[in-house]
Amino acid sequence: MTAKSIGWGKVILLGEHAVVYGYPALAAALDRGVTMVAVPTPAGGPLRLDVPVWDLAVTAGTLDDHHPVGRSLAAIADALGLGRPAVTLVGDAQIPPGAGLGSSAAMAVAVARALLVWAKRPQDAATITEVAAASETLLHGRASGVDVALALAGGLGVFRKSAGLRRLTLAQPLRVLVGSSAEPGATAAMIDRVAEATAASRDDARLAELGALTDTGTAALAGGDLAGLGAAMNRAHTVLATLGVSTPKLDALCGAARAAGAHGAKLTGAGGGGALVAVAPREAEAAVLAAWKAQGVTGFVTVLGR
Numbered sequence: 001m002t003a004k005s006i007g008w009g010k011v012i013l014l015g016e017h018a019v020v021y022g023y024p025a026l027a028a029a030l031d032r033g034v035t036m037v038a039v040p041t042p043a044g045g046p047l048r049l050d051v052p053v054w055d056l057a058v059t060a061g062t063l064d065d066h067h068p069v070g071r072s073l074a075a076i077a078d079a080l081g082l083g084r085p086a087v088t089l090v091g092d093a094q095i096p097p098g099a100g101l102g103s104s105a106a107m108a109v110a111v112a113r114a115l116l117v118w119a120k121r122p123q124d125a126a127t128i129t130e131v132a133a134a135s136e137t138l139l140h141g142r143a144s145g146v147d148v149a150l151a152l153a154g155g156l157g158v159f160r161k162s163a164g165l166r167r168l169t170l171a172q173p174l175r176v177l178v179g180s181s182a183e184p185g186a187t188a189a190m191i192d193r194v195a196e197a198t199a200a201s202r203d204d205a206r207l208a209e210l211g212a213l214t215d216t217g218t219a220a221l222a223g224g225d226l227a228g229l230g231a232a233m234n235r236a237h238t239v240l241a242t243l244g245v246s247t248p249k250l251d252a253l254c255g256a257a258r259a260a261g262a263h264g265a266k267l268t269g270a271g272g273g274g275a276l277v278a279v280a281p282r283e284a285e286a287a288v289l290a291a292w293k294a295q296g297v298t299g300f301v302t303v304l305g306r
């Protein structure tokens with residue numbers, strides 16, 4: 001039996017959007033993601049991808065294909081120089097698609113890994129990064145690479161476009177609460193919105209503040225100061241909202257988390273819907289999840305940086 005290839009989902013604790021402009025982001029892989037196996041298609045035909053849990057079934061055609069995932073699959077196969085073999089990639093996912101939890105990068109990494117297994121080629125990290133990045137650029141335009149770095153490497157760390165992922169070892173793993181707002185996220189549109197709001201300039205004070213909050217929050221986390229990390233997250237949510245990427249629902253869910261005792265809560269990922277993340281004292285976790293549930297959102301607790 002062929003082993004499954006995995007791409008991890010991720011959660012950004014601080015620095016989304018600013019990371020596109022070269023500022024640091026504090027982010028971690030989730031303990032779940034997308035798994036993939038490449039099997040020969042007995043009836044022949046073009047390269048296919050099936051992820052039943054996402055209701056997804058596409059074939060890799062050309063880069064002009066209608067379906068974005070079909071284009072992404074074509075880009076990955078092309079970048080690996082594989083053509084269109086009679087192979088079906090069968091996937092499973094433990095994260096929702098388009099929710100700000102890095103599903104597209106997790107899928108791209110899992111697809112690249114599974115195709116390399118099928119082609120009996122080495123699992124070279126640089127190759128996987130390059131081909132997954134090609135898919136992300138196709139889907140989202142201006143991607144920083146943070147999602148791909150975590151989908152591939154797992155763990156927790158500070159990502160910079162110029163330096164990649166610097167792993168951080170925590171004395172204590174970090175428990176966070178993650179919820180999905182049930183509004184679909186819109187990564188490419190939100191990246192465009194931030195570009196408009198900032199004239200796509202790294203000098204914008206809000207981007208600089210988001211970068212500085214990553215530094216403050218990372219120092220707090222490294223020192224075991226969860227209240228300090230939470231304060232940085234709360235401020236980051238406000239700044240992201242002024243950039244136009246929050247929604248009334250995300251604001252309400254963050255407010256509910258804080259009222260239930262969380263140190264901090266913010267949207268995570270591109271925003272415009274999608275997911276949120278909170279840090280809370282252990283004894284407040286149940287109250288935070290209940291407050292989200294009261295707003296129709298099922299959240300989960302996950303442990304980062306183990």
Ligand code: PMV
Pocket residue numbers: 015016017018019020099100101102103142143144145146147185187191268269270271274
């Ligand atoms: O929505 P997601 O999970 O794709 O996160 C995107 C994070 C951004 O900073 C908005 C974009 C990027 O590529 O860094």
